[in-house]
Amino acid sequence: MMATHLPLPLRPAWQAALKHFEEVENHTLGELFAADPQRGERFSLEWDGLYLDYSKNRITAETLPLLARLAEECGLGERIEAMFSGQAINLTEKRAALHTALRLPPQARLVVDGVDMVPQVQAVLERMAAFAGRIRSGEWLGFTGRPVRSIVNIGIGGSDLGPVMAYEALKAYSERTLALRFVSNVDGTDFAEAVRDLDPAETLFIVSSKTFTTQETMTNAHTARAWCLEALGDERAVSRHFVAVSTNAQRVAQFGIDPDNMFGFWDWVGGRYSLDSAIGLSTMIAIGGENFRRMLAGFYAMDQHFLSAPFTENLPVILGLLTVWYTDFFGARSQAVLPYDQYLKRFPAYLQQLTMESNGKSVTRAGDLVTYHTCPVFWGEPGTNGQHSFYQLLHQGTQLIPCDFICFAQSLNPLGEHQDLLVSNVFAQAEALAFGKSADTLRSEGMAEWLVPHRTFHGNRPSNVLLAERLTPEVLGKLVALYEHSVFTQSVIWDINPFDQWGVELGKALAQRIVPELQSPEAPSLAHDSSTNALIHRYRRLHRG
Numbered sequence: 001m002m003a004t005h006l007p008l009p010l011r012p013a014w015q016a017a018l019k020h021f022e023e024v025e026n027h028t029l030g031e032l033f034a035a036d037p038q039r040g041e042r043f044s045l046e047w048d049g050l051y052l053d054y055s056k057n058r059i060t061a062e063t064l065p066l067l068a069r070l071a072e073e074c075g076l077g078e079r080i081e082a083m084f085s086g087q088a089i090n091l092t093e094k095r096a097a098l099h100t101a102l103r104l105p106p107q108a109r110l111v112v113d114g115v116d117m118v119p120q121v122q123a124v125l126e127r128m129a130a131f132a133g134r135i136r137s138g139e140w141l142g143f144t145g146r147p148v149r150s151i152v153n154i155g156i157g158g159s160d161l162g163p164v165m166a167y168e169a170l171k172a173y174s175e176r177t178l179a180l181r182f183v184s185n186v187d188g189t190d191f192a193e194a195v196r197d198l199d200p201a202e203t204l205f206i207v208s209s210k211t212f213t214t215q216e217t218m219t220n221a222h223t224a225r226a227w228c229l230e231a232l233g234d235e236r237a238v239s240r241h242f243v244a245v246s247t248n249a250q251r252v253a254q255f256g257i258d259p260d261n262m263f264g265f266w267d268w269v270g271g272r273y274s275l276d277s278a279i280g281l282s283t284m285i286a287i288g289g290e291n292f293r294r295m296l297a298g299f300y301a302m303d304q305h306f307l308s309a310p311f312t313e314n315l316p317v318i319l320g321l322l323t324v325w326y327t328d329f330f331g332a333r334s335q336a337v338l339p340y341d342q343y344l345k346r347f348p349a350y351l352q353q354l355t356m357e358s359n360g361k362s363v364t365r366a367g368d369l370v371t372y373h374t375c376p377v378f379w380g381e382p383g384t385n386g387q388h389s390f391y392q393l394l395h396q397g398t399q400l401i402p403c404d405f406i407c408f409a410q411s412l413n414p415l416g417e418h419q420d421l422l423v424s425n426v427f428a429q430a431e432a433l434a435f436g437k438s439a440d441t442l443r444s445e446g447m448a449e450w451l452v453p454h455r456t457f458h459g460n461r462p463s464n465v466l467l468a469e470r471l472t473p474e475v476l477g478k479l480v481a482l483y484e485h486s487v488f489t490q491s492v493i494w495d496i497n498p499f500d501q502w503g504v505e506l507g508k509a510l511a512q513r514i515v516p517e518l519q520s521p522e523a524p525s526l527a528h529d530s531s532t533n534a535l536i537h538r539y540r541r542l543h544r545g
């Protein structure tokens, strides 16, 4: 049998990695650093202004080459090529995953099934930029003739998390006279709080939904329509206060949004990969067309790096392989992403969808149950806040949790010594996680014996540090593409399709069945399990008061 067709655990490179792991697990990071005074430089990589220090990982000089061999055996090179060339790699939905086409420069060409994708992508970007320009300049007027001052993006999942993350990340580049709000939750509180201080006459709603059928988004969009029309009193106001971003022109028209006010994209753009499409309209209005293009250029640069760098010098491949290393060999079940920049406060939430909706799967592409672990839980909070809540567990808990620290040398808000204090914490945390503080050291410092076990840090806890000069639109694009391609790399090793999300369907369908049971005036006859039946009865009683 050819190695490429073997189940993952039977691949020669996997077996070799397993054997290698059995040696590496006995070495501490302290020992590895002591044995190689150049380790910090040797296990780091600088590419286009991004510096990755991966030296504080539990790896030796042999590890990455071995894992790169595994990537080769799993066909990573061919799969990258298949993705970038528009092959229908999203097998269960029978379509391409061509988000990389969204950031190709205007002069590029990408012909898929005889059609060049680039002109269509550029045409939408130009329409978006023209529209964003009209909002930003005050030329676009609301129904009563007043310029728009508030923009509310209504969307959920990829139609929310990408835009809100990028807007927050690039707030320093945004037009501060405009208020941007993001409504996603079907909980009415989200909408109510988002609009409570807004004037309908000056508010534009962007209804963002790939399918234009998502319950939360449609419910919020109808509520927004009612809120707007109640104040403005005329159906014609909809065309001045609502635009849509979708692939579903028919549904958009049914909702009553003028097709001229619709920005389209394509079924080959997955929700969690859609920030660079028209789904990014709210972000573009905030930061302007030029900064949006700068962000796309960052994505494109990382795409080119992913396409061309050898696996052992390829940032997304290295990060992806390290995730596999810890998940499948060290048994790590979660990974923390810790941005030390307040502007990146939504980055972990964004990454949660990107990573877990993509790789939270347990069957291979051929539909066989996997016999190894796939995606760990991704989570995180900006530093230094997290240090005062969950870092205790990172340092002294019973689980191994690899951490990615992200930080910048320059603040976009330089204030006194804040940046030095912030970044000192990144370096200190990575150092503490790796090397800890031994019982012997504590004793030599005169620590009372009964306290020693409580104060001991065993260390040997892995982390990466990503450092760039400052947070710019280009850097944000590079960072997001870095994780996108890391996720893709992981999916190739695990032999899973990262581009579908069937796991979200069952709950949606069951909720549709429960809605009428909550709403019917007569007590419904329920055929759920006894727990669900009891919850429905209790809700009905309490809801009616």
Ligand code: F6P
Residues within 6 Å of the ligand: 156, 157, 158, 159, 208, 209, 210, 211, 212, 213, 214, 217, 271, 272, 357, 501, 504
């Ligand atoms: O929850 C599943 C999901 O389909 C996500 O993948 C997607 O990003 C989100 O819902 C929103 O979908 P839509 O853009 O079609 O409203």
